[in-house]
Amino acid sequence: MAAEEKQTCYEGGYVQSFQFYLEHSGEHEAVLQWVQNILPGEFKRIGAGKSSLDVLGVGSGGGQLDVQILSLLQSTCPTVPISSDIVEGSAELVDNFKALVAKTANLQKIPFVWHFMKSEEYEKQVKAKGDMKRFDFINMIQMLYHVDDLAETISFYQSLLKENGRLMIVIEAVKGGWDTLWRTYQKELCTDVALVYRSSGDVVDCLKKHGLKYEEHVIPNTFEITECFDPSSKNGECLLNFMTMQDHFHQSFTPEIRAGILDLLRNKCSTEKDGKIFFDSTLSCILVYA
């Protein structure tokens, strides 16, 4: 298989850009807080009467959230053996995830199966084999922007759920800052790395079209982007690079487009407090039923 068919764009400089974003945005902390509030109740219900629990992470990246989710499942259902399958198409992030598992003492009893490939390839292989492994809990956190066919992907993973299982999708909220930025500048931003932009609104449309049952929760989050408005700030440029998925924000667009994006970020995607500008990065968590 050609490397580009197997691997995602999350390698090298793009992984660094993503790491920088994670450190700056508080995104993982916001998701984790939500996970700790809501998932124990879900896990009790999912685990009731089960003799084993099978978990699948799709597009799990470096696994920081998967590790927390698995630890939470383990502490909620301490007597039930757990297995974990991971579908991830970044070689660098799979290595980071494996290193994280190796140093997390409580995960040593959980067998991991690593599917180093894109979601589309996993789907093809599972369908070709015919014998589908089913799961009690599947998570797809901040990855649906990158799949070829949104509706197909959601209905495939939903079909892998066992009785009482849940598919957890985390994605940028409709009408949040990202949605406003990416829909307004779709033509300029949706180029090679992201060909389309998606938000929770697109996921909900697919779920409704397929008649799938779901519940939606808001995960509030904001992060400071004040430095983005200082052209000499390195941090500001790094954030802008990630937010627009460019290698060099200041070289990638015409001065008019740059000015337009900065104006939109300040006036339509953010709030100002004590002279600081905070970007609205509200997320949506959608729990799809089996």
Ligand SMILES: C[S@@+](CC[C@H](N)C(=O)[O-])C[C@H]1O[C@@H](n2cnc3c(N)ncnc32)[C@H](O)[C@@H]1O
């Ligand atoms: C924004 S990152 C999110 C990573 C992780 N879920 C988190 O929240 O930290 C997107 C992830 O999706 C992966 N990805 C991109 N396209 C994919 C595809 N077609 N199939 C599976 N994973 C994919 C990337 O390699 C990356 O790890």
